[in-house]
Amino acid sequence: MSTDPTPATGPDTPVPSCYRHPGRETYVRCTRCDRYICPDCMRDAAVGHQCVECVSEGQKGVRQPRTALGARASGTQAPVVTYTLIGLCVLAYLGEVASDGVVRDFMMLGLGAFQGGTLGGVAEGEWYRLVTSMFLHQPPSNGSFGITHILFNMWALWAIGPSLEQVLGRWRFLALYVLSGLGGSVLLYLVDPFDSAVGASGAIFGLFAAFFVIGRKMGGQVGPIVFLLVLNLVITFAVPSISWEGHIGGLATGALLALAYAYAPKSRRQLVHVGASAAVLVLLVALVLVKTADLTSGVA
Structure with missing residues (x-):
């Protein structure tokens, strides 16, 4: 002084x-x-x-702390992306309650009019169904299963979303969620384009996979997530009405992205993270294009 x-x-x-x-x-x-x-x-x-x-000027040269995966470390930062995704799913569900046409118009559907039906599908150019379906859930008309569907998915997102968002950062977490959900829709489109599906389960399975991969990398306890994942896989294949393609597609996509996020070399971490996210998106789009070309070939 x-x-x-x-x-x-x-x-x-x-x-x-x-x-x-x-x-x-x-x-x-x-x-x-x-x-x-x-x-x-x-x-x-x-x-x-x-x-x-002078204090403000001095802080400009101080490096911001980062998490092990390169996100800005902030223990008090609210999980904005997690809460926004939950809000979007709840709003979509309220839309389903208000109108029966919401599910029909925005669910995942590969083929519609080409097969003599009245609905369009991804093959007819309605690509948005690949994304919008991950924010929808079984409608209330399905009874208790409809409520259970959204309640479980939102509970899972609320339970593991904040911790993943904190360690990954907002853009990586959002990319993980959306690409995992997209991966589930794409696998359904590839395996059974005549089927339809709704639900955030593909994205949730992607989060499960990422939680396991990142937890192992950081030396955390992964026993609970393994139990939850195995239980849900059993339910996936035991209940006929569940789209296993959506779950497995989301699981595989989430695991692939998590491996890239967790094991990228520190010196090129940002480049690998951006590149891996872009590469997965390009791969999924390419698969949809190839499948669409195959389905529509010879159709006037």
Whole structure:
């Protein structure tokens, strides 16, 4: 802290005042810029006090802490992406309650009109169904199963989403969720384009896979997620009405992305993360294009 040891008090010598608050008398100076600062402008430093501007300037050169996977570390940051995804699914479900046409118009459907039906599908150019279906769930008309469907998926997203979003960062977490859901839709399209499906389960399975891969990489406890994953796989193949393609497609896509996110070399981590996300998207789009060409060949 720098002060004037014997401040002048003569009639011709003005009393020093804070550079930010001219009306406040002070004899304390910033240890960096030597300007006078009042108590409201003082910030504790290693030696003495600094002004607000010097502290702000000094922080610009400080490297922001990062998580093990390259995201900005912030223990108090709200999981905005997780809560937004939950909100979108709930809003979509309310839309299903209000109108029966929501599921019909936005569910995953590979083929519609080409097979003599009245609905369009992905093969007819309605590519949005590959994405919109992951925000829909079994409608209320399906009874208790409809409610159970969305309740379980939203519980799973709420339970593991925040921790994954914190370690991955917002854009990686969003990419993981959307690409996993897309992977489930694409596998259904490849295996059974005549079938239809709705649900965030493909994206949720992708999160399960990522939680396991990242947990193993970071030395965390993965027993609970393994139990949850095995239980859901058993249910997937035991219940005839469940689209196993959506679950397995999401699981495989999530695992692939998580491996790239977790094991990318630190020196090229950002490049690998962006490249892996883009490569998975390109692969999924290419598979859809090839399947669509095959389904529509010879159709006038």
